[in-house]
Amino acid sequence: MRKGGKFTDSNNGALVSFEGIDGSGKSTQARALAQTLQDRGYDVVLTREPGGAVGAEAIRRLLVEGDPDRWSAETEILLFNAARRDHLEKTILPALASGKIVITDRFADSTRIYQGAARASLRPLVDKLHALVIGIEPDLTFLIDMNPKAALARGLARRSGEDRFEELGLEFQERLHHGFLDLARDNPGRIRVVDGARPVAEISTDVAHQMQDWLKARTP
């Protein structure tokens, strides 16, 4: 993990996140990378946000189900941070401390974009809260980039009952899409943009190569 922009890992642990708009295929890619790394002998924890720990999963249900207007934007930011803090304490930090590779399906970039970029005036609150209660960034982030129209059709077709954000519509997904690409441009060392419009296996191979190169490059 990175703290204050510097690597703090004194062991082999690494935090890797997958980001993207709803229906981008990032969960499939997170699972595929976890499997590939496990097959290569790495100790891997695959997890997700919001969720990834018992308390955080309870908060997830409050966030992703129900009416889109259920929470004010500020309350929503607090709930995402509460879930993330629990995830960090109970799952991520213990796994990193024992040298595991943690692959998380979403992390703080999602809050920056869904809550921060979608409502620009709230980005300072998102950043301040992150600095106060989370304070770390992934070592590496794969942004699965996908056309919002195609992604939205796929996301809603799933009818998972967790559609609170997808129900906000195409214009919202387009804003998210641009927000994620801007974030990638601002963080070129950490965020890799991956073309999600290709066949699933081709994307997985691309991600696995980039991950392997990254692991090799950090070996002393």
Ligand code: TMP
């Ligand atoms: P998922 O579909 O990737 O499981 O994520 C659930 C929803 O929660 C998705 O629509 C994105 C949204 N979300 C935020 O709005 N902010 C966040 O910080 C996170 C982690 C997710």
